[in-house]
Each structure stands twice: as C-alpha cells, then as structure tokens.
Amino acid sequence: MNGTETRSDEIARYLAGVEAALLDLPADVRDELLEDLPDHLAEVASEDSGPLQARLGSPASYAAELRAAAGLMSAKTPGTGAARLTDWLSLATDLYRRADARGGRLIGYPRLSEYLRLLRPGWWVLRGYVLDVVVFGLSNRMTSVIPLVGGGKWLTGMVVLLGCVVGSVWFGRRAGRWRESWQRYGLRALNLVLGVLLIVVAFQLSDDIRDGWQAANASPVSYQDNEPSDVIPVGSDGRPLSGVRLFDQNGNALNLGDPYSCPSAPATPYLYPMCADPYAAFGVPSWWPGAASLGPSSSAGVQPSTVPSTAVPSITPTPSAGVSATPRPSSATPTASVSG
Template sequence: MTDDTTVRLASPAAEEYLDGVRAALADLPAPEVAEILDDVRAHLADLTAELGGEVDTDALTARLGPPSAYAGELRAAAGYPPAEPAAAAAARPGYVRARLALAAPIAGALLFLLGVAAGEVAFVITGMLLAVFGLPLVISDGPRVPSVAALPEVRRLVAARPAPGTQGRRFADFVASLQPAWWLARAVAAAVLVGGLLADGGLPAVLLLAIVAVPVSIRVGHLTRRDRRWLWAVVPLNGLAAVVLLWLLAAGLPGPSSATSAASDPPALPGLWQDSERQIRDIRPVDAQGNPLTGVYLFDQDGLPIDTSGGAECGPLDGAVPDGNAAYPRGTWDFDPRTGSCRHTPPAPLVAAVPTTPAPVEVAPPPAVPAPEQPPAVPAPR
C-alpha cells in the first residue's frame, strides 16, 4: 500500500481526475475510500510520469476511462455493490450538510448584490455573514471539498460539460483561460471601492491601491485553484467586484477632471454673501444724503425678496426667530451660549458716507475768430 504522505500529484489534471473518483466513491465508508484513493493516487502519479508530466484530463480519460466508470471498477474489485441511485442518496445526512454549505455562498452573494443595488446596509451585512456561514461546514473536508463534489447535482453538472474536442469544450477552455484577466479586473474594482471609502477616490489613490491589490488578487486566484475552500469567501467578493466594474463602465474611471470640476463648484452657503467671502447679515439702506431709511423692502431683478437670514433658525426664544420677510434694517441674530437661545441685536446708529457724483465740468466755448477784413473795392474803369 502506498503512503499518502509520500505520493503527491503535481498535475492539476490528475488532481481533478482523483476528485472525480472520490466523488463517485463518496457513499462508501471513509476509511475504505481513503485506502482505495491511496492506490489511485499512486497509479495517477505513475501515469503522469509516463506521459511526461504534461498531462490533461482528456489524456487521463483516454487511458483510464471517465472517473465514474473507473470508480465503478474499483468498487467492484473491492467487493462493493454499484452506487446507489441519486434519489436515495440525496436524503443522506452528509448530503444535507454539503447542500447547506453549497447554498450559503450563492445565497449570500445574491443577497449582498441585492443590498448594494437597493442601498440597504442590512442586506449587505446579512449577505456577507450568510456567505461565510458555509465555510465552517466544509473546512474539515480538505482542499478539494469532496462532500460537495459528491452531491448528485454537482456530479451532473460536471458530467454535463462538453465532450473533449467539441466546439463547446473549446469555448469553455477559452473562458477558463481568461481567469488571470479577471484577477486583474477584480483587483481594480477593489482599489476603486476602497479608494472611494477611505480616500478621496481620485486616480492617484486608486493606482496606489491597485499596486497592492493586483498581487493579492493573483495570489488568491492561485490559492482557489488548489484549495476550493477559498471559494466560500471569494464568490461573494467576486459578485461585489462585478457590480463595481459595471458601475465603472457606466460612470467612467475617477480622474483629475472629476476632482477638478468638483473643486471648481462654489460651495453652497446659506444666506447672502459677497463674492463667497463676506457674509451680509443685514442691509442698511440710506437716502442720497446718507440719512438712514427704515421699513425698506428689497427685491431682486425677478421680483423676489432679498433675504439675508439664510432660512436657518439660530435657536428658540419664545418662538422668535429671524424673519426672512421683515423690512430692512432688521438687526442681527446671534446664538447666546449662556441662555441657549437666539439674541437679537437692533441696528446701531449708522453714519454713511454716500459717494457723490462729481459735478460736470463746464467747457468754455472756443473764442470767436474775427473774420478777415475785405480789401477796399476798386472802381471799374470807364
């Protein structure tokens, strides 16, 4: 008997084939399955070395047959009956546990995306908790999670894959080859999301976070290939990354233009301000001689009243608050911290220097130029 600790399968295809055999033998007692798999693992290691180390699932299937058929031969050689029907196996307690573990990340991801779309924080938190709920259920199964792989629906899904050499199989292999591109894309999505939450969301912050996120995402991708338990945490995060990427396609990447436009917009300030620098709290109208006027109402070019109160109440004072419809001068309102209420300061005496228009300068008319004297007329000869 070959010791499991000394035989390692360096080929991912051999590991995948071994998982198929393990799933087909999942109804047998665990010690018996471990003993059978020790022999299968040693056989696969020898076959991989015979094929030169570069082996795929198609080559193994051509030599040994499908994993389910090969497992049937091993089952018969060990003296066990054929596998029980899927309907009878579905009620087994191990399958119920595996189904809960399988449904947890899927339901959690859907609830998470629903919460993000609807803006409900409770849904987002519940989805995250539900997604990781299945992780403890499969943590003891090992990196390949054989209990989930043994589920009838999972086995049917694996068996429904296109046959090798068909157009569908080539397309599936092409999609699988794009995994590294998705690792980069989700790293960018994570950088944009974290940059928007923790930083200003500008392009420099996103680029700096992406430098850190890209190697982390690639590392997690490789870990997921070797240890399927990572999927219980990665699937919900992949759903969030997909939402962020769709939003980026619709809104565009953050850049200097967006930050510049946001900085160029003037701030919304309550009340009346002079060039957004000096607040005008009261207006003191005077006549042409500088004498203060009272009971004056001011309107803008559209006939709307000019209000300096800003529409805000500074605090209660027996129901008295700044009146935006009062005549000018109104005085000023301030908050008194000693009484916790508004304090009204009446208009103080005002001496205004009214700018005067300089008197027009009279320009003297130019002096009259005397007409030149006419020479005396000479009488005509007779």
C-alpha cells in the first residue's frame, strides 16, 4: 500500500464495517439486507468525491439505520446513546487496527501488538519493580534506586524486590491463561494503573536523586525558603548606602541574593543594593525626598539582619563602585563614606 486508499478499498472497508455491525442477524437475512449495498456505495462514491463516511455516516450508524428501517431490531436494541457509543467504539477499534498494522510495518512485523507481545516478560519484571517501589518506596523518600526495607538494609531490599519480580512473572504467566472477559479487562486495568505509576516512579526517582545531589552540594549559608533576593544597606543616619560589598568574619565575600531577580540585571552583581530601585520595597518611591532617610525605624528594614548569627557580616561600604578586593574584618562606620 502506498499510503492512499483506493476508492474500492474504501468501499470494501465501509461494507465490512456495516456487515460487522449486523453480525448478530442470521446470515441469510444479513446477506439479503446487504445485497444492494456494494452497488449503492459504488454509485455514491462515483457521485461524491468526499469520503463515504462524510456522506453516509459511520458504518455502524448506517447499519443501525438500515436495521431500524427494515424492521429488524437487534438483540441489543441500541438506543440513540448506545448507538453513538458503538459508533465511537467501532471508530476507536478501526483506528487501533490501522495504527497496529502501520506501526508493525515500520519495525518489520505484521502487527505492532505482535511485537509488543514478545516484550511481555520484560514488562512483568518491570511491573514487579514498580510494585516494589509503590508499596515500599513511595511511602518514604526514595534514597536509592532500590527501596530499602527494614531499617534501610540493602539485603532485605533486594530480597523484597526479587520477591516482587518473581511474583509478577508468576502472575503474568498465570494470567495469560485467563479466558473470562472480566478477568482480562481487570488485568488490563491493573497493567494500565501500574504503567502510569511507572512514569510517576521514574519522575519521583529523578527528582529525589537531584534533590540528594543538591543537598550534597548546597552552599554553607542556608536560608531554606526565606532566602533574600537583595540586600539593602542603610547607614546609622538612616540614609541608604549604595555600592556596598559584604564579607564574613573570615574575609570571604558574602554573595547574598539573586542578581536575576532584579527587574533589570545589575551592572556588577553582589554590589548592594543590586536592584536599581530597591527602595520601592519599603513602599516609599525613590523620588520622594524622604526616601533618602527612612527614619529611626529603618534599621528594622535592614536585610542583613536575616543572616544567621554564626556568620555576622561586616558591612564594608565603598565610596565608589570600584572593587574593594581587600576584606576589612573590622566593621566600619559607613556614614562618612557614603556616596550619592
């Protein structure tokens, strides 16, 4: 097949669809009912270049109309809702069959489902692992790829995992012999749930592994969720300072805040205040004359107070924007060297 279906293929397919929907009728009645249909479809097709289904509706609904007009009620007596459902089902089955055949052709099998059937034992093993993770792993945080059971022991974890896998394989072999439709549908539903859980487990696992990596590489200064995005230094006279660098007691630069949180990126990162108009944070616009002196209560707004007591930063104001490379451990009074 070269992708496009010929007109006679389309007619044959439509005919087969109508016939399939009338399978519950006795063969002679059905044959008589369908006697004129091939000619009719050929005539419709020759008059109308569009798809048959657009003109005549789905094969299932055509069959239902034919059946109703001929006075042949089906055993199921499809109401309008039921007829619509069967239409949808027939359409879905049709799409599934086409995808199955087309997908199979891509990988050199008659049907995709045939190939997937070969992979079934692999799925049983994977299913056992998913079961293990869901039952024993998701209840507490996954710290390893294998859920550690019984006080975080590898050995017990491995034994439990092996048990789950063996159980899943045993169950898969046994369920393969099931013939009752409710059993087969139940099995499909279970596999679907576990398949979805497999995706969840994969995401959870990658998240936990990343979290673990981040925890191992976290910076020593930790603010948890309360990390400041900027530092706004204010002198003892209540005047805001600018071009300020921060150092800890050992003379290491304290790079607090996030330069990317500013509306526009600062020219030099970690030169405080980093953001162009930080005083808006106090609810006072910078052009307001009083903005320069925030009053006696201004010390409450000084951000470095959130720094943990273990790392007392010494504010080192620099008069210009120039870099002061030498850390000065003693705290300087900033009043005299305020610029601007």
